[in-house]
Amino acid sequence: MQNTKASGTSWYSVWLLTAGHFLSDFYANFLPPLLPVFISTLGLSLTSSGLLVMVYSLTSNVIQPFCGYLIDRRGYAWTLLLTILVSAIFICLSPLSPNLLLLYIGVAFSGLATSFFHPLGSSLIGKVALPENKGLAMAIFIGGGNLGFALAPAAIIYYLVQYGTKNLPWLIIPAFLLTAAFYFAGIHRINLASLARDNATQVLPWYKNSGLIKLNAVMALRSWAQVSLLTFLPILLAIKGATATFAGSMLTLFLMGGAFGSCVGGYIGDKLGHKKCVIGSLIICIPVMYLFLNYDTFNWIAWLLLIVCGAALQSTVPSSIVWAQRILPGNAAMTSGMMLGLSFGLGGAGAALTGAIADNFGLNSALLLAIIPLIIAIPVACYVPYPSDPVNQNNEIYQIK
Structure with missing residues (x-):
């Protein structure tokens, strides 16, 4: 009975x-759909829009490892009651900004x-999930x-068309409700913070840990291909004759495939091993992405290829986080920030190079070349160590009354 209660508490926290x-x-x-609003109300130029x-990319992605470092050192679990609420408030109020400076500040705080x-x-998931379900719990979270x-x-x-920007602040309410549920x-x-102090002497610091650095490189190379597709897929489809609506639908399919892949990838990681899941997903993605980019007919085969491509790319993420936390168990939050944020930011830099190649050799050729980082990532991943289970982590949420 006690195990059943613990399991129920664990899954409630995970959900x-x-x-x-x-x-x-x-x-x-929210930011991409809001850019036309900012251009209209504040006279934002394309350069200012890009800035x-x-x-937002810098504050929401690149500094995640630093935020994770602070969490590992000091705990800061109480900030769970602020993060989503602050993000919601600043992004939902951003269209009401009277000037450009306040807009930049608001977007920066939302990103932070x-x-x-x-x-x-991610660190909390590692604490509340039962040991045998960590990969699945992380997959559901991702x-x-x-x-x-x-x-x-x-x-x-849809909301802006129906209700206008003046009613956007109403979308803050879900953040309030969820924050209350957290409380x-x-x-x-x-x-x-206690886990970091207990394990601090048992592993190398992150900057000396070659396994963690290699794994982050693997995920950055994976993100290069993913961000390139996210950024340029609508443009590529438009070049091939698709309407804007169809291109948007295909992008949604790609993202939904990623959501499905996250859940499946975590489950497979628990069953077969997280390292095998990451490497296997990369291997699957290479031919699927190649076939999609060389497929010029918009039928169910193209849709299926795109969904599988999104699923394969994203299925690596939950397993990479659990893998990284095995490598550096005393820095669960920082390693999560590296896998989720820093790697995605570095992938964005790679996507910028893909854009430069596209200007000179064509977009389809540039996206085909974005497969090369995936090929490079596979042998790098093979040389990343996969430690045995780290020091047992107590799921402290079970002691909360």
Whole structure:
């Protein structure tokens, strides 16, 4: 009976954190649909729009390892009650900004809150999940974020058309409700810092840990291909004769495939091993991405190839986080930030190179070349060590009354 109760408490916490990841990434993808609003109301130029996106990318992705480092050293689990709420408030109020400076500041604060939530949420998942279900729990958590990210553009565009920007602040309410649920569940009282202190002498620091650095390189190479497709897929489809609506639908399929792949990847990682899952997913993605880019007919085969490509790319993420936490168990939040944030930011830099290649050799050729990072990632992943289970982590949420 006690084990059943513990399992129920564990899964309730996992699903609450997954809902948090859904909302966090839902709000995180508000910015692209809001850019036309900013251009209209504040006279934002394309250059300023690009800078705004860069500010958000830096604050929401690149600094995630630093946020994770602070969480590992100090705990800061209580910030769970602030992260999603702050992100929602600033992004939902951003269209009401009276000037460009306040817009940049608001977007930066929203990105910072997002950056803090991801390593915090991943670290908490590692604490509340039962040992035999860590990969699946992480997969569900990642899948929730992918689903929120995928649904956000269509949802926000529909909302703006129906209700206008003046009613956007009403979308803060879900963040308030979820924050209240976090509070009553007591997840914010879990001690995250103690694990870092207990294990600090047992492993190399991250900057000397070649395995962790190699794994981050693997995920950055994977992100290069993913971000390139996310960025240029609508343009590629338009070049091939697709309508804007169809291109948007295909992008949604790609993202939904990623959400599905996250859940499946975590389950497979638990059953077969997280290293095997990452390497296998990369191997599957290479021919599928190649076939899709060389397929010029928009039928169910193209849709299936794109869905499988998205699923294969994203199925690596939950297993990579669990793998990284095995390598550096005393820095669960920081390693999560590296796998979720830093690697994605580095992938964005690679996507910029893909864009430069596209200007000179054509977009389809440039995206085909983006498969090369996936090929390079496979042998690198093979040389990353896969440690045995790290020091047992107590799931402190079970002691919360």
